[in-house]
Amino acid sequence: MKVIVDRVRCEGHGLCEEAAPQMFQLDDEGELMVLQDAEPVPAEQIEAVADAARTCPVGALRVES
Amino acid sequence: MNTTIRRSSIDLYTDEAVLAPYGPYRELRDLGPAVWLEAHEVWAVARYDDVYAALHDHETFASGTGVGLSEDLNKVMAGSTIASDPPYHDHIRSVVGRPLTPRALRKHREDVQRRADELVDRLVALGEFDGVTDFAQAFPLGLVPDLLGWPEEGREHFLAWAAAGFNALGPMNERATAGFADLQGMLGYLNEMSVPGRLCPGSWGAQLVDAAGDGTITREILPTLLGDYLTPSLDTTIATLSSALWLLGTHPEAFDALRADPGLIPNAFNEVIRVESPVRGFSRLLTEDHEIGGVKLPEGSRALLLYASANRDERRWANPEVFDVRRADAAGHVGFGHGVHGCVGQGLARLEGHSLLGALVRKVRRIEVGDAVWRPHNTIHGIAKLPAVFHAA
Numbered sequence: 001m002k003v004i005v006d007r008v009r010c011e012g013h014g015l016c017e018e019a020a021p022q023m024f025q026l027d028d029e030g031e032l033m034v035l036q037d038a039e040p041v042p043a044e045q046i047e048a049v050a051d052a053a054r055t056c057p058v059g060a061l062r063v064e065s
Numbered sequence: 066m067n068t069t070i071r072r073s074s075i076d077l078y079t080d081e082a083v084l085a086p087y088g089p090y091r092e093l094r095d096l097g098p099a100v101w102l103e104a105h106e107v108w109a110v111a112r113y114d115d116v117y118a119a120l121h122d123h124e125t126f127a128s129g130t131g132v133g134l135s136e137d138l139n140k141v142m143a144g145s146t147i148a149s150d151p152p153y154h155d156h157i158r159s160v161v162g163r164p165l166t167p168r169a170l171r172k173h174r175e176d177v178q179r180r181a182d183e184l185v186d187r188l189v190a191l192g193e194f195d196g197v198t199d200f201a202q203a204f205p206l207g208l209v210p211d212l213l214g215w216p217e218e219g220r221e222h223f224l225a226w227a228a229a230g231f232n233a234l235g236p237m238n239e240r241a242t243a244g245f246a247d248l249q250g251m252l253g254y255l256n257e258m259s260v261p262g263r264l265c266p267g268s269w270g271a272q273l274v275d276a277a278g279d280g281t282i283t284r285e286i287l288p289t290l291l292g293d294y295l296t297p298s299l300d301t302t303i304a305t306l307s308s309a310l311w312l313l314g315t316h317p318e319a320f321d322a323l324r325a326d327p328g329l330i331p332n333a334f335n336e337v338i339r340v341e342s343p344v345r346g347f348s349r350l351l352t353e354d355h356e357i358g359g360v361k362l363p364e365g366s367r368a369l370l371l372y373a374s375a376n377r378d379e380r381r382w383a384n385p386e387v388f389d390v391r392r393a394d395a396a397g398h399v400g401f402g403h404g405v406h407g408c409v410g411q412g413l414a415r416l417e418g419h420s421l422l423g424a425l426v427r428k429v430r431r432i433e434v435g436d437a438v439w440r441p442h443n444t445i446h447g448i449a450k451l452p453a454v455f456h457a458a
Contacts, residue, residue: 011166030168059404
């Protein structure tokens with residue numbers, strides 16, 4: 001699975017950070033940092049990343065298999 | 066293939082149904098994934114998974130012809146951020162939304178918190194007050210119009226205009242037509258405010274006027290986009306803040322939990338929006354034939370996506386009617402909509418809500434509330450009157 005961040009749509013709401021804290025983090029400027037490989041997503045992060053993509057309120061995260 | 070058409074004579078816009086909507090919503094969820102509402106000639110989509118899927122399929126479920134129920138009134142909204150489709154939508158959203166992202170809002174955090182602290186201090190000292198006018202309205206009214214840069218003149222009409230604007234998104238009933246004069250007044254005001262120099266320099270509104278000046282957006286659409294700042298910035302937040310007060314007043318154990326662990330505040334704010342969603346729902350136009358769970362929705366028909374029902378869908382949530390500030394998945398609600406049209410002001414709404422709840426847990430020991438009187442409104446689900454007392458911590 002890979003995860004794609006749409007940088008135009010991302011507004012920094014940070015719900016992905018709560019769903020997958022080991023994968024996503026907002027930096028001090030509120031910019032989204034991806035902390036681990038986005039392609040492929042590490043096996044132990046797959047569930048959390050899928051959850052983060054589902055929860056993103058503005059549809060800025062997309063997962064593909 | 067099962068293509069049963071489910072029909073219902075449920076009218077979601079009687080006084081009874083708008084004041085107590087959860088029974089009719091449950092009935093619609095149980096009838097099927099999409100139910101033809103004879104009263105409004107629209108498909109009701111009431112289950113969470115289907116609402117979520119539609120919100121994330123903007124190509125099939127289009128917004129460009131409006132998101133209300135009356136085609137005449139939908140024409141008035143066309144071209145606004147909410148009533149547009151990508152790629153045009155993405156462009157205007159990025160312009161309208163620029164100051165509203167959590168990133169951009171960071172610099173306002175301290176000021177908003179200070180205002181929240183001041184308001185709560187004032188209300189603690191006051192004794193009994195009205196939770197709607199003195200708390201839920203007073204806070205955004207004292208903040209948002211300044212951020213947007215509106216002049217003093219006209220502000221006294223904002224609440225009536227917002228109410229009329231949202232009523233116009235329902236069916237063409239008495240609630241909608243009663244607001245026509247207000248809508249005219251608002252459109253005139255927005256035209257006036259589109260003239261460079263009318264809005265406070267440097268404000269969010271003035272930045273939008275500048276964007277029309279340098280060609281980033283067209284001059285024709287400017288009044289409409291200024292309207293995107295006016296109508297939605299108040300009524301929705303006000304409904305949520307009054308519901309929050311009512312829920313925390315009627316669930317003292319929940320308020321105690323927040324006092325013991327203020328880290329729960331963001332989740333509690335989501336849970337307020339989930340359990341008493343401020344927006345009943347918006348519609349979409351089907352751009353092609355589409356099937357939802359075996360029900361075929363023809364191209365050109367309209368689907369009413371019922372956010373407030375999805376947020377209480379027993380297929381999605383355990384004990385959906387229970388207000389639980391520790392609910393693990395409260396952030397999954399669709400109360401702000403979701404996807405490309407997810408509420409552009411949600412960062413500001415969260416900032417306001419978190420700041421006020423933060424002030425409450427530090428300064429108030431117990432929130433006492435009387436009987437809530439709910440508002441008869443086509444689109445907004447909120448409280449009209451709520452006697453309240455803050456007992457000092």
